[in-house]
Amino acid sequence: MMRICRFWAAVFVGLVILCAPLMAAQVKPDQVIVIEGQCDARDARDDMRRMHILPFDVPEGVTRIEIKKELNYGAGGSGTVDHGLADPRGAGFGMPGFRGWMGGSKADIWLTGDPVTTSQYFLAGPIQPGRWNLLQWTVKLPDAGLKYKYTIRLSFNGPKPPERMPEVPKCDQGIINPKAGWYIGDVHAHTLHSDGSKTLSQLAKQHEDAGFDFFASTDHNTNLTHFDFADAAREHPKELMLFGEEVTHPLMHANVIGCKPGTFFDMRIDPAEHHLPQVIAQAHKSGAIFSVNHPFNWGAKDWRISPEEWKDADAVEVWNGGWSDPNQKTLEHWDAMLQKGRRLVALCGSDTHGGAVTKSPAAHVYAENLSRDAIIDALRKGHVFLSENSRGPELYLSIRGESALPGDTIEWKAGTPVPVEVRIVHGAGMTLRLIWPGGEENVSVDKDLTAVRRDVALDWTRSANYVRVELIKADGKMGALTNPIYVGQTAL
Ligand SMILES: [Zn+2]
């Protein structure tokens, strides 16, 4: 009896020894890392908005990263802190290890190899061993500053993440409409991958239903949305979608419109480091245009980053959402820049975060066809007028005898009046403003007036000349406006 017990005991011990690695692997405890610290209120001042990089080390075999955030702004205080994550491929400028950005969302962070169990702001994929970085950006802090505590839980259990980073699914929408003509678009929209409430597919439907032929997805500081394009295009094949990002820094917002799929543009455009020109160059290399967005939307006293930093920008968003005082101010600044010879394409955008776009401003773009390449080319050239919404009003500016569109340059004999023609659709009850450097003429538009012709006498002593048109509604708000036709002078 004794011998049998010993035998079974030995078998049991043997089994435990044999199974030990397996059992240990199944129950390997989570590893917990705590990062604590505090930020001074001055950290959120304009000239000190540097991103804090909080490193933590991830060992081999991790299947899930969870980061719980505790942000304490002091009694009754409130603030905004943005967060992001970079893997061991790097968190330096350009951020090769970019894994996601969640803006000021208060949610915790989950990252695994599977999108279903990963936060909507982060890219599921490999969890490489090595140094990861939690990115912390103190955008707004109360006088008491911020005390923070991040509890990072690394799990070794559950499904093993893939070895390789996921690729953006191929999405070539080709030429959706081969006809040359005016197409209606919105170049500024957000999904739930930043602070919007809709998926890309829902945005596509919303724009399609509201009469937009195309729109650009421009989520704040992330390229995560690009992974959704193929599915959205399958569901809405007639709605052209442009890849983009809204580069969002506390000192400036700017849209990259029409970049290569999967391209990430770093938001850390620190003026002291002259990062902005690098981001603009990257946008151009990626085939995109770069537009400075809504520069006066925060009640700022002036453009907040020196124009020298963005001298290579292509466009400025003069019309963000419904017409407003900040839009008016931007329009006046834009015109002042045109007078100095700085050519920037005027654009508009709904900046929808999920709200309806039926009343949002619309960019009417003359393109060779409805395709990504043709639309970007037309936007870059400024073959664009803007209207209150996708239903109009419409303003077609031309020079008699010339084929020039807004954005183009004509050469004209100095001293000779320029024969301007404007065709107006749905403009009854509004006032047409014909504008050129140093002059303007207003014309009341009644229901029978569908075209205006004027010989405009430009001031030929000016270094920059152009003609552009606005349509002002009875309540003083903007109905439509065109980009300028620029006028160069030939020798006398
Ligand atoms: Zn913005």
Ligand SMILES: [Zn+2]
């Ligand atoms: Zn925006």
